[in-house]
Amino acid sequence: MNQLRKQEVFPYLQFHSRRTRLAEGLENSAPHYHDFYEIFLVEEGPLLHHVNGACETVYPDTMVFIHPEDQHFFSRKDKGAVQFFNLAFAKDQFDRAMELAAQCTPEVIGRPLLDKVVLPHELSRLLLRRMKWLRDVNKWVPLAVQEAEGVTLLAELIVLFALGSGNAHIVPFWLRKACDAMYFPENLAAGIPRLVELSGKTQEHVTRSMRKYMGQSPSGFINGIRLERVAEALTSTNRPIFDIMLDVGFQNTSHFNKLFKEKYHMSPRKYRASSMNILGQME
Numbered sequence: 627m628n629q630l631r632k633q634e635v636f637p638y639l640q641f642h643s644r645r646t647r648l649a650e651g652l653e654n655s656a657p658h659y660h661d662f663y664e665i666f667l668v669e670e671g672p673l674l675h676h677v678n679g680a681c682e683t684v685y686p687d688t689m690v691f692i693h694p695e696d697q698h699f700f701s702r703k704d705k706g707a708v709q710f711f712n713l714a715f716a717k718d719q720f721d722r723a724m725e726l727a728a729q730c731t732p733e734v735i736g737r738p739l740l741d742k743v744v745l746p747h748e749l750s751r752l753l754l755r756r757m758k759w760l761r762d763v764n765k766w767v768p769l770a771v772q773e774a775e776g777v778t779l780l781a782e783l784i785v786l787f788a789l790g791s792g793n794a795h796i797v798p799f800w801l802r803k804a805c806d807a808m809y810f811p812e813n814l815a816a817g818i819p820r821l822v823e824l825s826g827k828t829q830e831h832v833t834r835s836m837r838k839y840m841g842q843s844p845s846g847f848i849n850g851i852r853l854e855r856v857a858e859a860l861t862s863t864n865r866p867i868f869d870i871m872l873d874v875g876f877q878n879t880s881h882f883n884k885l886f887k888e889k890y891h892m893s894p895r896k897y898r899a900s901s902m903n904i905l906g907q908m909e
Contacts, residue, residue: 627697630660632716639769640719643775646700648673648708654701663720664692665783667745667754670709672799674701685799687750690742691787711757715780717772723780727788730781734788734798743786744797747806753783769880800825801832805840805847813852815875818844852876853889860894861901867894 636642645902646666657676675684677698680899684690684743702708715723718767728735743811745753752835756779763772785839807813813820822829836844852874859870868879871894876882886894 628658629658630658630662632660632662632714635660635714636716639776640773641760641780642714643712643734644707645711645758645759645761646671648700648702655699657697657699658696659695660714661694662696662717663715664830665713665780666690666692666710667713667714667750667757668708670707671712672703672706674703676701687742687745687802688742688748689745689750689783689786691739711754712781713757713760713783715776719777719780723777723784726777726781727751727784731785731789734883737788737853739784739787740790741805743790744802745786749801753779798835800827801835801839801891802826804832808848808851811855811873814848814855817848817875818877821848848875849885852891853886856886857890857897865897869899 646655668686670682672683672685675682675690675698676694677696679697683703700710702707726823737852756775760772760776760779804821804826808821813824818829822832825832827835833844836842836847840847840852855874856870856876859865859873861866863870871879871882885892886897890897892900
């Protein structure tokens with residue numbers, strides 16, 4: 627089994643960030659262990675993670691913590707491609723990040739770190755962008771800035787591994803995947819029938835699961851996304867309110883107006899006018 631050493635993998639920095647992809651023809655990575663810490667975040671999968679003789683399935687938006695000397699490798703669960711982002715970091719940087727995490731979030735003091743945590747999709751995308759920045763940053767960014775960003779990002783990840791990410795870790799993968807897909811305009815406009823279709827479950831099962839794991843009904847979830855899209859369009863375009871309403875899937879004007887007032891405490895027309903006034907003052 628290969629041993630990876632910090633001085634060989636990233637000799638000049640305290641961290642190392644890269645994207646790994648297992649496509650057709652590459653069924654698994656080489657078994658290895660190392661003298662540094664590692665965190666990986668799954669972008670595309672699922673994948674099989676083999677660690678210390680055990681094997682578990684890891685789904686997208688899942689982040690896993692690897693300790694020094696852990697023996698592990700990755701393999702594909704099925705014929706689909708697997709892609710994940712690695713963030714490796716030296717023990718010294720881990721200690722610095724632990725101190726920073728404790729200063730900013732005292733609740734982490736004395737808490738053991740979880741082996742893995744499932745993240746809300748938007749948080750996962752944000753963290754992936756920051757890992758990509760660390761990978762792609764060039765010499766024009768001072769080394770001190772790179773090191774500071776690496777420690778700050780790692781401290782935030784430590785908080786997530788110490789405290790978890792809310793209820794995201796208990797939401798079934800099929801439900802998270804279906805809900806994430808509802809942010810696409812064509813799915814959002816189709817509404818509940820499309821959510822049920824994407825889930826592969828019955829509507830009754832979807833409703834029970836959403837109330838149990840997310841604390842809301844399918845209609846509440848979908849209407850929440852629709853209202854956010856309407857609010858974005860009101861402040862960024864001059865399109866007629868009626869057209870915006872139809873685009874996101876609302877069919878009844880009075881029902882739409884009622885929901886909008888409940889969420890934003892004013893009519894769509896006043897919301898647009900208020901936003902335009904604020905923007906005008908800023909300009």
